[in-house]
Amino acid sequence: MHPEIALFWRYITSSLDRLVACLDGLDEAGLNWQPPAPGANSLSALATHTLGNAEENIIETLAGQPVGRDREAEFAACAATADEITGRWHDLRGRLEAALAALPPAVLDAEFAHPRRGALTGRAILLVVARHAAEHLGQAELTRDLLRASRG
Numbered sequence: 764m765h766p767e768i769a770l771f772w773r774y775i776t777s778s779l780d781r782l783v784a785c786l787d788g789l790d791e792a793g794l795n796w797q798p799p800a801p802g803a804n805s806l807s808a809l810a811t812h813t814l815g816n817a818e819e820n821i822i823e824t825l826a827g828q829p830v831g832r833d834r835e836a837e838f839a840a841c842a843a844t845a846d847e848i849t850g851r852w853h854d855l856r857g858r859l860e861a862a863l864a865a866l867p868p869a870v871l872d873a874e875f876a877h878p879r880r881g882a883l884t885g886r887a888i889l890l891v892v893a894r895h896a897a898e899h900l901g902q903a904e905l906t907r908d909l910l911r912a913s914r915g
Contacts, residue, residue: 769863771890774893775889776856778900779813782813782903785906793914794807795841808839812840814855815832818855819834820891824876828862871884
């Protein structure tokens with residue numbers, strides 16, 4: 764894997780590993796609990812959405828392999844167990860890493876048609892994924908704290 768792509772990958776996986784770890788030990792009610800605030804999402808929805816974003820941007824947009832993402836459905840996601848999402852992450856992680864390892868260095872400066880942001884370079888797409896994962900990690904950590912506080 765090209766060193767610059769590997770650097771992005773390091774930050775992306777760090778955020779996604781930590782986000783998925785926020786689900787550890789939660790029952791179905793905890794996974795799907797939503798903070799009492801307009802537009803707030805459950806940990807299940809945050810994890811599902813963030814994984815979907817990484818999959819779409821890396822596998823579909825950069826590597827050119829269709830994934831058939833349903834972005835709106837991600838926000839309605841409900842998980843019965845943390846293992847469902849953890850298993851998806853372990854599978855997806857290997858696919859993402861393989862896709863990134865196969866990309867030539869020229870992909871960083873090449874332009875791609877992003878499905879919602881218009882034309883972006885490969886470097887900008889990796890930045891979007893890293894930023895997005897970090898933003899939702901912060902939301903997940905706060906949601907987990909609010910859930911714990913609500914349970915006493």
